[in-house]
Amino acid sequence: MTPREAVCVDLDDATPLSPAYVQGFFRPFIARGGVLSLVDAILADDDRLAWCGANGYRHHNDFTKIVLAASPAGRKLVWHEWRQRRPWVDGDYHNHRWDFVSYLADGELELTEFEEDPSGALAVDRYRYESPGEQAEYSLRLVGSARLREVRRKKVAAGEFYFQPRAIVHSAASMARGTSTLIVQGEVAATSTDVYMAGAGEERLSRAAPRFSPADLRPVLQRLRDGL
DSSP states (O other): OOHHHHTBOOOOTTSOSSHHHIIIIIHHHHHTTHHHHHHHHHHTOHHHHHHHHHTEEEETTTEEEEEEEEOTTSOEEEEEEEOOOOTTSSOOEEOOSSOEEEEEEESEEEEEEEEEOTTOSEEEEEEEEOOOTTOSEEEEEEEEEEEEEEEEEEEEETTOEEEEOTTOEEEEEEOSTTOEEEEEEOOOOOSOEEEEETTOOOSEEEEEOOOOOHHHHHHHHHHHHHHO
16 A cells, blocks of 8 residues: 555545535535544554654644645645634735635634735735645745735634635634644645735745654644544
């Protein structure tokens, strides 16, 4: 069995990610215990555990990201374990290279969406971001400046689902201790994303993306299992 086969999971690749995907596949997948079964299989298999450790890292935006499995078409089932912070503090505003759907397994998130507007209240620098892939660090390259206007804000509580199109600029902040989200991340549709930051000003910003050893990842996944 190859590493790819060891972590492959059916994520209904034929259905576009959307609110309909949530109702038709993702909600039933969660309800049937699909994630719990997968986590149990990872914890029982050293190769799977090592793969997940190599495909997860502690993200600058206050969460730990663990890729639990991938589909044949390249979708990913991802877990985020959030650290609590106030909205708009020490984070950034960004879009993504892929659409995603998310399930709040525990806690609460505040989601804020923005759009560029010359009269927007928020003055920011625009950076270009590319995925770190398997690297333990990445960089953001300054490409210009902009102003952002807040479009909408909402809170998502434990047990709720939402769909996020890739092009929407947004931020997310945990509003409760122990916030945990399960995500189906769509196929990659762009090579880079836009990241907006207030008061940065540097030509290039470096970020660490420290990976997990199997020994470090095991108690992290056990916390996920205990919360399901």
